[in-house]
Amino acid sequence: MTKIDPDIRIPDPIELDRIEEQRLRSVAGLTPAQAIAGGEYAGFDQVGIPDRPPQTEREREVYTLDEGEMLINMGPQHPSTHGVMRLVVKVRGEVVVDIDPVLGYLHRGIEKLCENATYTTVLTYVDPMDYLSTMHNEHAPAIAFEKLYGIRAPKRAEYIRALVVELNRVFSHGLMMGFLALDMGGLTPILYSFINRDEIVDMLSAISGQRMLFNFFRVGGVNWDTNDEFLSRLGTWRSHVMKNIEMNEWMITDNEIFRARTINMGTLSGKQAIDLGVTGPNLRASGVPFDVRKAHPYSIYNELEFDVITQESGDSYARYLQRIAEIKQSINLIDQIVDKMPHGPVQAQVPGIIRPKPGRAYGAVESPRGLYSVYAISDGGPTPYRFRMRDPSFITLQAMPVLMPGRLVADTMAIMASLDPVMGGVDK
Amino acid sequence: MAHLRRSRPAADALGRRRSLSAPAAAGSLVRILTERLGNDLHDLWTDEDTVEFQIDGSRNVDVLRTLRDDPDLDFFMLADEAAVDYGPGAHFEVVYHLYSDKHPAWVRVRARVDRSDPRIPTITNLWKGAEFHEREAYDMMGIIFEGNRDLRRIYMSPDYRSFPQRKDFVLPDDAADSAAAGVNPLERPETWDLSRFRDAPAVTFPPSSERPDAPAEGAEGGETLADKSRPR
Numbered sequence: 001m002t003k004i005d006p007d008i009r010i011p012d013p014i015e016l017d018r019i020e021e022q023r024l025r026s027v028a029g030l031t032p033a034q035a036i037a038g039g040e041y042a043g044f045d046q047v048g049i050p051d052r053p054p055q056t057e058r059e060r061e062v063y064t065l066d067e068g069e070m071l072i073n074m075g076p077q078h079p080s081t082h083g084v085m086r087l088v089v090k091v092r093g094e095v096v097v098d099i100d101p102v103l104g105y106l107h108r109g110i111e112k113l114c115e116n117a118t119y120t121t122v123l124t125y126v127d128p129m130d131y132l133s134t135m136h137n138e139h140a141p142a143i144a145f146e147k148l149y150g151i152r153a154p155k156r157a158e159y160i161r162a163l164v165v166e167l168n169r170v171f172s173h174g175l176m177m178g179f180l181a182l183d184m185g186g187l188t189p190i191l192y193s194f195i196n197r198d199e200i201v202d203m204l205s206a207i208s209g210q211r212m213l214f215n216f217f218r219v220g221g222v223n224w225d226t227n228d229e230f231l232s233r234l235g236t237w238r239s240h241v242m243k244n245i246e247m248n249e250w251m252i253t254d255n256e257i258f259r260a261r262t263i264n265m266g267t268l269s270g271k272q273a274i275d276l277g278v279t280g281p282n283l284r285a286s287g288v289p290f291d292v293r294k295a296h297p298y299s300i301y302n303e304l305e306f307d308v309i310t311q312e313s314g315d316s317y318a319r320y321l322q323r324i325a326e327i328k329q330s331i332n333l334i335d336q337i338v339d340k341m342p343h344g345p346v347q348a349q350v351p352g353i354i355r356p357k358p359g360r361a362y363g364a365v366e367s368p369r370g371l372y373s374v375y376a377i378s379d380g381g382p383t384p385y386r387f388r389m390r391d392p393s394f395i396t397l398q399a400m401p402v403l404m405p406g407r408l409v410a411d412t413m414a415i416m417a418s419l420d421p422v423m424g425g426v427d428k
Numbered sequence: 429m430a431h432l433r434r435s436r437p438a439a440d441a442l443g444r445r446r447s448l449s450a451p452a453a454a455g456s457l458v459r460i461l462t463e464r465l466g467n468d469l470h471d472l473w474t475d476e477d478t479v480e481f482q483i484d485g486s487r488n489v490d491v492l493r494t495l496r497d498d499p500d501l502d503f504f505m506l507a508d509e510a511a512v513d514y515g516p517g518a519h520f521e522v523v524y525h526l527y528s529d530k531h532p533a534w535v536r537v538r539a540r541v542d543r544s545d546p547r548i549p550t551i552t553n554l555w556k557g558a559e560f561h562e563r564e565a566y567d568m569m570g571i572i573f574e575g576n577r578d579l580r581r582i583y584m585s586p587d588y589r590s591f592p593q594r595k596d597f598v599l600p601d602d603a604a605d606s607a608a609a610g611v612n613p614l615e616r617p618e619t620w621d622l623s624r625f626r627d628a629p630a631v632t633f634p635p636s637s638e639r640p641d642a643p644a645e646g647a648e649g650g651e652t653l654a655d656k657s658r659p660r
Contacts, residue, residue: 104585107583276556361475364507377512386513398560
């Protein structure tokens with residue numbers, strides 16, 4: 001029988017790591033690592049703790065660790081953060097205790113850029129913001145600038161606008177279905193989503209000339225009328241899109257693993273969602289019938305027949321079902337738009353540099369991620385005096401510290417994918 | 429929150445307003461607003477789908493609470509909270525856009541903030557979702573929202589020192605070309621102030637025969653080595 005010597009000290013792995021780091025530093029000719037005054041040495045076990053006193057009450061709360069808790073970083077380079085974002089996750093074992101989203105890795109200062117660009121060129125700067133809903137990004141400033149300038153787009157231009165934004169919504173929601181399954185390990189649905197998306201992107205590039213950043217909207221209309229290639233692609237796509245969506249739905253909706261990981265996960269009540277500023281499909285999945293297309297009808301949405309779809313439970317599964325229902329609703333809307341589309345011009349006569357009278361205007365649209373709005377102030381000059389964008393995914397991220405605590409680390413990604421944020425929009 | 433208690437179908441609750449004409453309905457909203465807010469209301473103004481007014485920055489919480497909780501107003505949703513800089517010597521403005529399903533108009537509340545002491549009470553106790561809006565406004569404009577428990581920078585790094593969306597912020601490109609960065613202003617023709625030349629008398633040259641430095645006629649066409657070796 002082996003005798004255990006009680007005097008042998010079992011080495012602390014953190015201590016071993018420290019010794020190893022000191023050794024490596026001395027070999028490399030570096031100075032020894034400095035201990036932070038008044039705190040524990042921020043080694044590998046405390047990644048993410050800022051080496052300065054906390055600035056706010058909330059920061060102190062997140063970055064103060066109790067016994068058994070640790071911080072881990074998800075991101076900024078993480079395949080499931082849907083872009084470049086860092087989540088500082090405080091965990092106790094496998095369970096999330098608190099979460100702090102760290103933003104700004106993709107910040108380009110688009111608002112400031114737009115304040116230094118003429119009104120007509122602003123519409124090119126907003127494209128790369130929320131890169132999955134580019135048409136919507138252009139729609140809101142176009143509405144705001146038309147209000148400021150006091151013109152209206154021709155009827156046919158409004159119909160073409162509604163057509164392209166609904167197409168954009170179909171592929172954006174379709175990708176959400178795919179990414180949600182992908183973040184839970186299901187690889188196939190994303191392929192079907194991308195088949196659908198590529199068809200729509202080809203269609204939109206036929207009408208706009210660009211593949212991803214369409215630059216299609218103009219102040220007072222759209223850039224091009226429909227053409228033969230666009231219409232023929234639209235017809236082909238329409239003939240089999242439902243089959244594609246239903247195939248995806250068939251793979252995901254009743255899947256046992258998918259249901260186990262989404263039902264009763266990340267439940268957001270309607271009251272909570274309004275309090276947190278959550279809008280769009282996420283809000284409607286919680287039972288609140290708010291849709292800008294009905295609430296403040298813009299473009300031609302008051303001429304189309306549709307209802308605001310809502311779900312009841314407000315969990316990840318409801319948010320998924322909401323997207324499916326909205327895809328079908330959008331396809332229905334596309335049918336109505338194509339049926340009703342009038343003839344006529346697609347652009348009002350607008351000079352290249354416009355100088356609206358001093359004033360303020362608010363343009364809001366329903367983007368695939370929620371209420372996307374622009375508040376523009378004119379001082380009579382050729383550039384907007386103030387150009388403010390409210391991006392829905394930026395505000396929706398505030399729901400994460402509410403939804404995540406008590407869930408497993410692996411579920412954070414599933415819940416986040418069900419909220420469908422896009423970092424290009426979050427970081428502006 | 430009245431919309432949550434309604435048992436009618438959603439489309440009716442929201443689609444009803446399509447038949448209302450905006451000016452008439454906005455008129456009743458204006459009447460209710462003047463009744464409930466009284467002295468807080470300044471410079472009321474409406475357009476096709478917005479009712480706008482100004483308030484004092486210090487009164488924002490009370491006014492927004494009235495707008496949210498009054499059953500006749502019921503602006504339950506904060507659509508946007510923006511900050512506007514009217515430039516040095518002027519003031520800041522914090523602009524709230526609110527939504528109600530009882531009225532066909534957005535309400536825009538413009539709260540004035542002093543530029544020398546930019547402080548305004550937070551509204552995170554009314555809508556928790558205002559937190560990111562306020563962090564962004566602090567980061568970009570340097571407006572301090574008193575009572576916000578997480579007022580730190582959100583886009584820029586924590587050690588960043590200036591507020592990039594203020595109107596007196598110098599863009600990095602301009603700063604790199606400035607005299608402070610060692611650039612001679614004569615190298616930047618786009619900054620030259622040419623107004624003083626506009627009214628100056630026309631400069632006339634004497635004929636070349638009277639000028640001592642005129643090139644000699646004939647040989648080499650007046651071209652010298654020095655001309656060839658000049659840059660550009």
